[in-house]
Amino acid sequence: MKSKSFISQKHLKEISKQEINTINNLMQSQYNKSHYTQTELKSFGFKSLGQNVLISCYSRIYTPHKISIGDNVRIDDFAILSGKITLGSFVHIANFASITGGIEGVELGDFCGLSSYAKIYASSDNFYNGSLVGPCVLEEFRAVIHKKVKLTRHCHIGSHSLVLPGSHFEMGATLGAMSLNMGRKLKEWSYYFGNPAKKIYDIDSNKVLEKEAQILSLWGGGSH
Numbered sequence: 663m664k665s666k667s668f669i670s671q672k673h674l675k676e677i678s679k680q681e682i683n684t685i686n687n688l689m690q691s692q693y694n695k696s697h698y699t700q701t702e703l704k705s706f707g708f709k710s711l712g713q714n715v716l717i718s719c720y721s722r723i724y725t726p727h728k729i730s731i732g733d734n735v736r737i738d739d740f741a742i743l744s745g746k747i748t749l750g751s752f753v754h755i756a757n758f759a760s761i762t763g764g765i766e767g768v769e770l771g772d773f774c775g776l777s778s779y780a781k782i783y784a785s786s787d788n789f790y791n792g793s794l795v796g797p798c799v800l801e802e803f804r805a806v807i808h809k810k811v812k813l814t815r816h817c818h819i820g821s822h823s824l825v826l827p828g829s830h831f832e833m834g835a836t837l838g839a840m841s842l843n844m845g846r847k848l849k850e851w852s853y854y855f856g857n858p859a860k861k862i863y864d865i866d867s868n869k870v871l872e873k874e875a876q877i878l879s880l881w882g883g884g885s886h
Contacts, residue, residue: 698719809827824842
């Protein structure tokens with residue numbers, strides 16, 4: 663019996679030249695008048711900007727010179743990006759999601775995503791040591807925590823979930839909806855849920871990586 667991987671590779675070899683443009687067509691089919699044009703996106707002054715990037719005019723992008731964006735990325739209505747941020751390829755930021763990169767930064771690897779209202783903070787006020795809170799007071803009266811947040815690859819954050827400074831998602835780690843991660847490391851190919859988040863079950867890495875290989879063969883490579 664032929665293995666699944668063998669069948670998959672044979673299938674990929676039979677793909678026509680027209681089918682190789684499937685990903686381009688997919689991204690282009692989602693473009694509408696509410697998205698910035700390519701000319702407008704280039705004028706933002708991003709640190710780097712890939713191909714097939716769709717950003718809603720209703721989103722808010724602050725400090726674009728600190729933001730790097732890969733290929734095949736979509737950022738939806740009312741999403742907010744600020745501070746130091748790196749987005750890989752095949753990344754989706756859904757409506758009302760936000761990323762606050764701050765000084766240390768937030769990094770989303772390839773095939774990562776944020777569902778609606780999900781939030782990531784790489785900077786946050788310390789609420790329990792007697793300091794004042796918020797941008798309307800002088801820095802010397804505050805105790806702001808700055809720690810990098812990283813989603814390695816194939817990591818996802820569910821709707822209305824919150825990720826705080828210092829959080830690290832190993833490959834395939836996922837945080838379910840309405841969940842909180844307070845700076846912990848989430849193990850690879852694991853699904854977490856709750857407040858605080860706890861591991862619920864394992865994710866089938868073989869199936870995910872097999873599909874990734876097919877997508878990358880169509881696209882001609884991963885992140886750039």
